[in-house]
Amino acid sequence: MSFGKTQQQDVKLQIRWLIRRDMVEVLKIESASFEYTWSEEDFLRCLRQRNCIGMVAEQDHEIVGFMIYELHKSKLRILNFAVATEARRRGVGRQMICRLIDKLSQQRRKEIVLDIRETNLPAQMFFRSEGFRAIQILRDYYDDTDEDAYVMRYQLAGIDEPRSPYMIKNRISEYDESELEDV
Ligand SMILES: CC(C)(COP(=O)(O)OP(=O)(O)OC[C@H]1O[C@@H](n2cnc3c(N)ncnc32)[C@H](O)[C@@H]1OP(=O)(O)O)[C@@H](O)C(=O)NCCC(=O)NCCS
Numbered sequence: 001m002s003f004g005k006t007q008q009q010d011v012k013l014q015i016r017w018l019i020r021r022d023m024v025e026v027l028k029i030e031s032a033s034f035e036y037t038w039s040e041e042d043f044l045r046c047l048r049q050r051n052c053i054g055m056v057a058e059q060d061h062e063i064v065g066f067m068i069y070e071l072h073k074s075k076l077r078i079l080n081f082a083v084a085t086e087a088r089r090r091g092v093g094r095q096m097i098c099r100l101i102d103k104l105s106q107q108r109r110k111e112i113v114l115d116i117r118e119t120n121l122p123a124q125m126f127f128r129s130e131g132f133r134a135i136q137i138l139r140d141y142y143d144d145t146d147e148d149a150y151v152m153r154y155q156l157a158g159i160d161e162p163r164s165p166y167m168i169k170n171r172i173s174e175y176d177e178s179e180l181e182d183v
Pocket residue numbers: 033034079080081082083084087088089090091092093094095114116120121122123125126127129130180181183
């Protein structure tokens with residue numbers, strides 16, 4: 001988990017709730033980040049749900065990242081998350097995930113989950129570096145391609161659950177921490 005790493009070189013961010021007038025910048029980051037993108041209507045429909053939250057990270061009053069997540073009884077589910085291309089690899093994503101992890105314990109929730117495309121290796125490596133593990137494969141999960149999805153999960157320390165029957169051995173689980181540092 002990355003808490004042990006120094007955060008001295010991380011950029012100084014303000015992390016706050018997403019508001020409607022952030023949408024122009026959020027949509028720019030979305031379209032630069034994904035091949036299959038959410039439309040503005042997709043964002044707004046999602047954010048109208050009572051259990052859906054939008055968060056943005058600002059650096060010098062400019063939005064450099066966003067995250068959309070859902071609240072469930074015992075977990076948080078990340079639905080959409082991206083950092084502006086020019087702001088990547090400076091700890092923005094890490095600070096946003098750390099904020100979410102802080103919320104878990106405050107809210108007595110135990111885990112964070114997300115589905116991730118099998119071809120999105122950089123994001124898999126990112127989540128792996130932040131303490132997430134792949135726990136399940138969802139075959140042929142997407143409408144737009146015939147990709148599988150990996151379910152990745154972060155669990156608060158001290159939560160002991162029986163090993164999942166879907167526990168898989170794949171190219172993510174085969175990396176060990178020392179190999180990750182070199183990527
Ligand atoms: C995934 C994403 C959010 C990461 O954001 P970021 O701000 O660049 O990540 P950070 O700088 O906080 O990286 C933290 C650690 O994650 C790992 N990591 C991040 N990007 C990585 C990459 N491209 N390859 C390998 N490891 C990576 C590294 O260990 C990194 O630490 P280091 O830079 O000290 O080596 C960003 O790459 C992104 O927006 N990708 C496109 C959108 C996307 O795929 N979203 C996720 C799907 S829900």
